[in-house]
Amino acid sequence: MSASNNINITLKVWRQKNAQSKGQLESYDLKNVSTDSSFLEMLDQLNEELINEGKSPVTFDHDCREGICGACSLYINGRPHGPGNRVTTCQLHMRSFKDGETIYVEPWRAAAFPVIKDLMTDRSSFDRIQHAGGYVSVNTSGNTQDANALPIEKENADKAFDAATCIGCGACVAACKNASASLFVAAKVSQYALLPQGQVEAKDRVLNMVKQAQKEGFGPCSNTGACEVECPKGISLENIARMNREYLAASLSK
C-alpha cells in the first residue's frame, strides 16, 4: 500500500427527500479521511457522523464496491464517477483529492433517470431497453448444439466481449449533454451483432432497442464522445458506429 495520510474535506452533497420534493446542496465538513479510503468509504464515514448527530444519512446506490455491479453512480465535481478515467465511484480513492478540497457530489442528471432520494436515481429505463431486445431467443434445454460446433473468429469474440463488459451504470447518459443512451444501447447491439448467435434477430433487436430508448426520454447522440471518456469500462465509440450501421441496414430492409 502507498503511504496513507489523512485529509480534511468539505462536501457539498445533493439532498432531496423524495422524487416529488425539491432538492438542494448541503455542506458538510469531514475530518480525518484516510487517503486509502474509497470515495464510498468516505461517505460511510460521513453517514456514521450524521447518524451519531441524530441527522438523516445520505442515501446512495452501491453494492459490490469492486467496480462491476454498476450500482454506484455519483456525479463528482462535475464528472460521472469523479476524476480519473475508467473507474467507478466505488473504485475512486480519496488519494485523488487534496487536503482542504471542496467536493461536489450530485446524482446522475437525466429525465430518464429521476431522483428517488438524495443521490439515488431510478434507472429502470435501462432495464426496459433490454426487455425490448437485449437477448437471444433460445430456451434452456440442455440440447443446444455443442459449444465448439461453431467457431467464432477470435477478433470478433474479443470485440463482443469488450462491448458486453458494460455495467449499466449510466455514466454515459450522465456525461452526455443530450442525456443520450446511445453507448449503452450500442454496447448490447454490438455484442450480439458480432456473434453468430445474434444474427437471427439482429434487425428487430436494433430497431426495438433504439425505439425504446427514445420512448424512455433519452436524447439523440450528441456526437461529442463524452460517453466514451467517462465510461468506467472504456466501451468504445466504435460500438455506436456499428449500431448506426445496423440500424440503417435494418430500417432499409424492414
Place this chain on the structure above:
Amino acid sequence: MSLDSKIPEGPLKDKWTNHKNNIRLVNPANKRNIDIIVVGTGLAGGSAAATLAELGYNVKAFCYQDSPRRAHSIAAQGGINAAKNYQGDGDSTYRLFYDTIKGGDYRSREANVYRLAEVSANIIDQCVAQGVPFARDYGGLLDNRSFGGVLVSRTFYAKGQTGQQLLLGAYSAMNRQIAKGKIQMYNRHEMLDVVLVDGKARGIIARNLVTGEIERHSAHAVVLGSGGYGNVFFLSTNAMGSNVTASWKAHKKGAYFANPCYTQIHPTCIPVHGTQQSKLTLMSESLRNDGRIWVPKKLEDAQAVREGKLKPVDIKEEDRDYYLERRYPSFGNLVPRDVASRAAKERCDAGFGVVNNDTKEGVFLDFSSAILRYGKEEANVKGIENPSDEKIKELGKKVIENKYGNLFEMYQQITDENPYETPMKIYPAVHYTMGGIWVDYNLMTTVPGLYATGECNFSDHGANRLGASALMQGLADGYFVLPYTIGDYLADDIRTGPIPTDSKEFEEAENKVTDELNKLINNNGSKSVDYFHKKLGLIMWNKVGMARNEKGLKEAIQEIAELREEFYKDVRVPGELNELNQELEKAGRVADFLELGELFARDALEREESCGGHFREEFQTEEGEALRKDDSYTYVAAWEYTGKPSEAVLHKEDLKFENVELKTRSYK
C-alpha cells in the same frame, strides 16, 4: 423430523437420468395456472426464474438491487468449470465429480455432486447459445484455464469477468420473459418472511425498499436463490447488501440450516488498509496459474519490506520462500483455497508477513517469472532473435495484460501500486459459504414447497469449494435441476387455483414483520448499525475464522449473544418505516447475522475435526494439515430452529460413499 435426502436408487451415473424419467410432470396448460416466487436474481435465482417462465409457469422474481443484473454473481472473476475435455487432457464427468468430492474434503453428497458434473457441459452449450462471449483461441474455439485443486484445464472464462458475462446471460434470458409478461419483476424488494399455509410455503412478505410498504405475495412454491452469508464477518468479498435474511427467515419457519461453519476463506484478496474499510476485494484464483506466492525467507527482510526500507524486487531468489511450491510440490501454487489460505496464515503468524497494517498480514503474489516466460515465448513466435531483456519484459507484460488486464487495473486502482513492476500483496479473506439451507436431492428444504438453489443451499461443495465451481452450481441448479424437480411437487397443485393473500397466515406474517421493523425504528439507541456489524465481524474473524479452537468458540458464542442483547438495547435506526431507509435495511440484516453467528460458532464447536475450510487447531497432523475424523463426523449437520440459536436442535444426515474411497486429502 427425520432427514430424507431422497437420493434416487441405482448406479451413480444413472441416478439423475432415471430420476428425471420417473418424476411427475405438469402439462403446459396447467403450468399457466401455477405461480412460483423466486427470491434473488443471481446465477441461481436468475437462471431458475428464466427457465421456469420458459416452461410456462408464472414467475414473480424479487431482488433487493435496482436491477436483476446487479446480483453479486456479477463479481465472480475467474471462470466456470465444465467437464468438456476440450483440451484432451483426460477430463471427464467422473474426474470433475471426483475432484469436487475430494476438494470438499469428503463432506458432500455423492449423488448431488455427480449430477452437477453431469450437467456442467450443458451449461457451456447453453451459455454460448445465449451469446455469452467466452474467451476463444485463434482457431475460434473456446479456451480453458486451470484452477486450484485439479490437474486438468476445464475452466471456461471471459477474462476476469466470467461471473458478469454469465449473469448478463441469465439476465438476458429473464428479460425475454419479462417482456412476455411471464416474469413479473420486483426490483428493490426485500423478502422478510416466508408464509406457510397448511405447512406448505405459499408466499412471502416483502418490503418495497423505495416506499417502505410491506407487501404480501402468494405462489404455489417459493424458490430461494439469495446467496451466501459471508457478510456475517462484516469484511468479506461479498457485496455490501449480501445478507442471510431470506435464508434465516426460512430457517426460522422450519427450514433446517446445514453446516453453517463451512466457510471459504479465499487466499488471494487485497489486504485490509484500515479501520474505515468496508469490504475486501478478491484477486481471482486464476492469477495463481501464473503468479507465484512467496514471503521473504529472513525475518529481517520481512520487517524491512514492511517498513518500506526494502523493495521486494531487490530480494534475491535464494532469499525467497515460495512456501506453496515448497510444501506442496505436485500442486504448487494451485492447491485448493483452504490449503493456500492456511499456509499464508502460518507464514504471517510466524512473522513473515509483508504488509504494514495492524496485523502485518500479507504475502506476495509475483508475476515476474511468468512475464519472462511468456515474453520469451512471444519473441520466438514473432521470430525476434536475441531479444533484449527489456523487449522480453514488454512482450511478456502484454500477454499478462491480455489474460488478467482488468484485475491488474483493479489492483492498481485500490493500492496505488503497479503489479506489472512489483509483486501484488495479498491475504486471505472471507469469500463464500459452503453451508446453507439443507435441501434434498430435489433441492427442496425441510419445508414443503420451499426450495433453495445456488450458494444459499448447502448441497454440493462439502467443506470446501473448488474455484470456478460456484458459477457451475448456480447455473446447474437454476437451468437444469430445479425447473424439473419442482414439477414433481407442483403436480399436486394443478387444481389448487390462486393462493389468496387475505388469509390469517399472511396477516400474521405481515404483522410480525411490521412489529419487528417498528421495534428497530423506535429503539432510540445510541449506536449505529455498522458499529454492531463491525463488532460481530471481529468476533467471527478472530474466533470463528481461519483457525478455531474450543475455548475461542465458546467465548464467541457468549460474546455474540451479549452483542445481540446490546444491539436490541442500543441500536439507533434513523428515519421512518414508510420511506426509503437504508439504515433500516441494514439493521434487519445485521439482526439476522447476530443470530446466525451464534449458530455458526455452535456448529464449529460441535464438529470436533478439521475438514476443508473448517480448521480446528486441536485436530491437525504433525505437519499442520487438517485431520478429519471420518468415523464420527461423516455427516451433514442440519440445525432445526426452536426459538433461539442456542437451543437449535442438531439432526444428522449420514453421508454414504459408495463410489469413492475416503482418503486423507493430499496435494503434496
